[in-house]
Amino acid sequence: xxxxxxxxxxxxxxAIVGNVADAYCVVTVxxxxxxxxxxxxxxxxxxxATKELLAWDDFDLSRLPRYDFIEGKSATDWEGTARRWRxxxxxxGIAAEVQTERNGMQxxxxxxxxxxxxxxxxxxxxxxxxxxxxxxxxxxxxxADTKLEEAKAALAAMLAFGLDIYHARYDRxxxxxxxxxxxxxxxxxxxxxxxxxxxxxxDPAKANRLRLTAATNHGTDxxxxxxxxxxxxxxxxxxxxxxxxxQPLDDKRTxxxxxxxxxxxxxxxxxxxxSYEGGASNPSRGKKTMTDVYGYIDGPANKPGSxxxxxxxxxxxxxxxVMILMPDVRSxxxxxxxxxxxxxxxxxxxxxxxxxxxAPAKVDQETARTWYRVEGSQEWGKTWGPRPxxxxxxVEDGKGRFRSxxxxxxxxxxxxxxxxxxxxxxxxxxxxxxxxxxxxxxxxEAVAPELIxxxxxxxxxxMTCGTLDAKVHYTLDGSDPSVDSPVYDGKPVSVRTxxxxxxxxxxxxxxxxxxxxxxxxPPPR
Numbered sequence: 001x002x003x004x005x006x007x008x009x010x011x012x013x014x015a016i017v018g019n020v021a022d023a024y025c026v027v028t029v030x031x032x033x034x035x036x037x038x039x040x041x042x043x044x045x046x047x048x049a050t051k052e053l054l055a056w057d058d059f060d061l062s063r064l065p066r067y068d069f070i071e072g073k074s075a076t077d078w079e080g081t082a083r084r085w086r087x088x089x090x091x092x093g094i095a096a097e098v099q100t101e102r103n104g105m106q107x108x109x110x111x112x113x114x115x116x117x118x119x120x121x122x123x124x125x126x127x128x129x130x131x132x133x134x135x136x137x138x139x140x141x142x143x144a145d146t147k148l149e150e151a152k153a154a155l156a157a158m159l160a161f162g163l164d165i166y167h168a169r170y171d172r173x174x175x176x177x178x179x180x181x182x183x184x185x186x187x188x189x190x191x192x193x194x195x196x197x198x199x200x201x202x203d204p205a206k207a208n209r210l211r212l213t214a215a216t217n218h219g220t221d222x223x224x225x226x227x228x229x230x231x232x233x234x235x236x237x238x239x240x241x242x243x244x245x246x247q248p249l250d251d252k253r254t255x256x257x258x259x260x261x262x263x264x265x266x267x268x269x270x271x272x273x274x275s276y277e278g279g280a281s282n283p284s285r286g287k288k289t290m291t292d293v294y295g296y297i298d299g300p301a302n303k304p305g306s307x308x309x310x311x312x313x314x315x316x317x318x319x320x321x322v323m324i325l326m327p328d329v330r331s332x333x334x335x336x337x338x339x340x341x342x343x344x345x346x347x348x349x350x351x352x353x354x355x356x357x358x359a360p361a362k363v364d365q366e367t368a369r370t371w372y373r374v375e376g377s378q379e380w381g382k383t384w385g386p387r388p389x390x391x392x393x394x395v396e397d398g399k400g401r402f403r404s405x406x407x408x409x410x411x412x413x414x415x416x417x418x419x420x421x422x423x424x425x426x427x428x429x430x431x432x433x434x435x436x437x438x439x440x441x442x443x444x445e446a447v448a449p450e451l452i453x454x455x456x457x458x459x460x461x462x463m464t465c466g467t468l469d470a471k472v473h474y475t476l477d478g479s480d481p482s483v484d485s486p487v488y489d490g491k492p493v494s495v496r497t498x499x500x501x502x503x504x505x506x507x508x509x510x511x512x513x514x515x516x517x518x519x520x521x522p523p524p525r
Contacts, residue, residue, distance in 0.1 A: 244291025
């Protein structure tokens with residue numbers, strides 16, 4: 001039932017107006033009744049080329065650990081939780097590849113990530129609000145006070161919600177390619193539901209498919225980009241995971257891309273950088289989500305920490321909390337980056353130094369306009385802006401853009417109550433992985449590579465490095481690599497179970513980076 005927005009209220013944003021559905025009904029027609037009339041069955045997926053009929057015997061609920069410091073729910077509250085997820089779907093949050101007249105094939109989201117199609121009476125229509133609710137409900141399942149029989153109907157609805165998303169993303173048949181969506185605060189919350197379902201399923205097929213996401217997250221195929229919980233953070237030139245939307249810089253080039261122009265347009269129009277001498281700065285201008293295209297500091301270009309970095313912090317933190325509390329979820333996510341990022345933001349704050357990139361020259365601060373061309377600038381490409389010979393790099397002066405913000409705390413939004421305050425202190429104390437301090441390097445040193453192992457019948461290891469133009473050398477026998485060791489060429493390396501992979505990065509003009517190691521373990525249960 002589509003909303004009559006003239007008589008009630010507008011959808012909220014330009015991308016939603018005219019599309020809001022107040023109610024919808026999905027009917028699955030089956031050729032015969034399932035065993036037992038479906039009493040032990042999870043509601044079949046409403047999307048995808050196949051219908052998956054799963055019963056409780058297909059899941060191992062012993063994989064839900066219990067914690068006495070996590071607050072549970074009453075039987076009445078669990079009834080409300082079941083109603084919320086039984087009547088909600090996030091399939092419209094998945095992006096689909098469509099043909100457009102101007103740009104050819106590109107990925108497009110429905111109505112700002114599905115916002116117009118969320119069950120507004122039951123959950124927040126904004127994806128960050130939806131993520132807060134789901135993450136919080138997962139943590140409630142892990143409470144020592146939770147009686148599983150009281151929560152089982154809610155869990156069934158949550159599993160069906162996750163299986164819908166999984167099939168919408170991967171089970172396309174002959175339909176257009178799909179991918180995870182990401183951006184601002186409109187896309188968190190899509191990843192944990194299918195990961196939870198996969199973590200409890202006895203069949204490891206879905207878990208292994210989801211594990212691949214961490215490896216292809218910032219790759220070259222747009223269809224394999226990761227969800228917001230992985231894609232909105234990326235390791236920068238100092239080894240720190242930085243916040244912002246946008247993919248890493250391309251190979252050497254002299255022409256500006258749309259992402260480059262977007263960065264400088266928001267940066268120059270907002271005028272929030274330290275060396276600006278005027279008074280009309282405004283961090284709300286422009287897109288407010290762009291990553292630092294040079295890989296040194298947090299975004300957005302307008303002002304690090306402003307706008308959507310805070311909006312996304314709550315969903316990031318509750319997602320990281322579930323990863324720590326539930327080892328099977330952490331195994332499927334297959335990277336500790338969300339935990340490392342949240343831990344850094346909580347303990348250190350914003351990351352804006354060291355940053356060698358020069359801000360606009362004084363003579364250009366009031367007059368320069370940059371959006372697919374440059375107007376009103378005398379020093380663009382000389383004392384500030386992209387380097388003309390290779391626009392992946394900026395003109396540098398060593399003073400930086402927002403040094404005064406380094407270490408400043410960011411106000412977060414959309415936090416789950418069960419992952420805040422004393423609870424977070426207890427949760428992060430359980431974490432045994434890498435912290436941001438372990439990865440920080442100076443500007444004169446290459447960043448240690450990340451090794452992402454995808455298990456299965458034919459295990460593979462993927463390698464990434466935050467240092468631009470670095471070469472990653474690796475070994476597969478547990479010995480320390482050298483510059484004579486093989487160079488990673490961007491393609492996954494086949495490995496054997498039990499092998500210890502080691503790698504380090506070298507880059508001209510920098511000291512070699514630290515060696516990182518990963519052991520190829522047997523496929524998880």
